[in-house]
Amino acid sequence: MTLTDLSAIRTTDITKTFADRTAVDSLNLSIEEGELFALLGLNGAGKTTLIKMLCCLLTPTSGDAVLLGDSILTAPNAVKQKLNVSPQETAVAPNLTLKENLELIAGIYGSTRNEARSLAGEMLESFGLAERAGEKAKTLSGGMQRSLSIAMALITNPKILFLDEPTLGLDVRARRGLWRKISALKGSITIVLTTHYLEEVEALADRVGILHEGRMRAVGTIEELKTETGRDSIEDAFLSLTEQGQ
């Protein structure tokens, strides 16, 4: 079996340049099916730009990425049907109820109204939101809005899920709750997670990629990164790999 067969995501020299800077620079990366891959980097490292390109929201300046056999350049609609994203900011429709939010996303990915209703019920149960199904999303706490946002990403049964700082701003209990939900998905969905919380990476990630100034500095398991840098913790390894001038 070739590398292509195993890869859920494979980028080839993917590059994005804006007017005055290169946000992502000739990046080559392979993420396997079912893997939870954490993408780390300082602010401005290129994480969000990379995710936007993989989600077909930005066109690469050069290079390509293939997601489960389809190119983001030549088959963006096929790619979009396979993935879903939970954006950095909570992206819910505030005046819709929780159930309506879920039905909306199911519907725009092709479910019929009956299917959308049924899937929404399942997601509400699965995320412990059933009791508040009829309440408007804007009345939820930050943690519950994050849960809803992830449920909206999962209702389409994506093969690849992008979680952009899913626990940003949550209290410890809400964060741990979301970790459990994300952990339960491991193996069945390919997940690309961006976060600034290194304990989150330790708790969840199969492998880690460290992006710095648009280039991938290192890719490996947490132990491999510690060994590579000769540091005792992922935080020290991360700092070592993202020192200025590296």
Add this chain to the structure above:
Amino acid sequence: MRASFLASRNLKEIVRDPISILLGLALPIAMLALFTQLGRQVPNAAFQIDNFAPAMIVFGFAFLTMFSAMLLAKDKESSFLLRLFASPLSSVDYMTSYAAPMIPLALMQCVATFAIAFLLGMHISASVLLATAVLLPSAILAVGVGLLMGTLLTQNQISGVGSIYIVIVSIFGGAWMDLNLLGGVLASIAHALPFSHGLEAARAVFSGDLSSIIPHLIWVTAYAMVVLVLAAVAFRRRMRA
């Protein structure tokens, strides 16, 4: 089918906001009642109910512009649109789903305004149905302007630009006065813009001057088509940005 889910959501977002209902329906109706009363004290052809009811509908359409612009801008700024852009919806789906819910709202504006106008003494006949149909291109134009503004501007910018737009529609739409009273350049500008033509087409229905409807409608429809194309191009560019 996919777009219908988003269209349904967009309609709910608007009608569940009480300010929308207040501005889009209650304000034009209140103005209709107020100025019709004023017209009884101070004779002014513009405030006669047959002339003023369609004028308040065209004025009310300016709020459709604000609704569609603010909804799109809010989605754009909240990451909700980013979530939608990652879905398989096409740019045509987006434009349709943001524009379509405004049509039932426009019809609601027409029905509510004509109903109040009837209570205020307007003679209601089948011509109301024709007038409603004649007013639809003005509604589509209003929505197109809203989509263009929502694509290009932020919520804060829309508050300012939208207010200017409403003033322009009010002044150059011919709701409050005979446009010829503006004189010279201002009258020419008013006649070049589409707002007064939408109103004049509806007024022509009630005056029985059916032959003058089509030229006015062509003017409004041409503007609406140009604005919709501009909005679609801007939105497409936004999706790819």
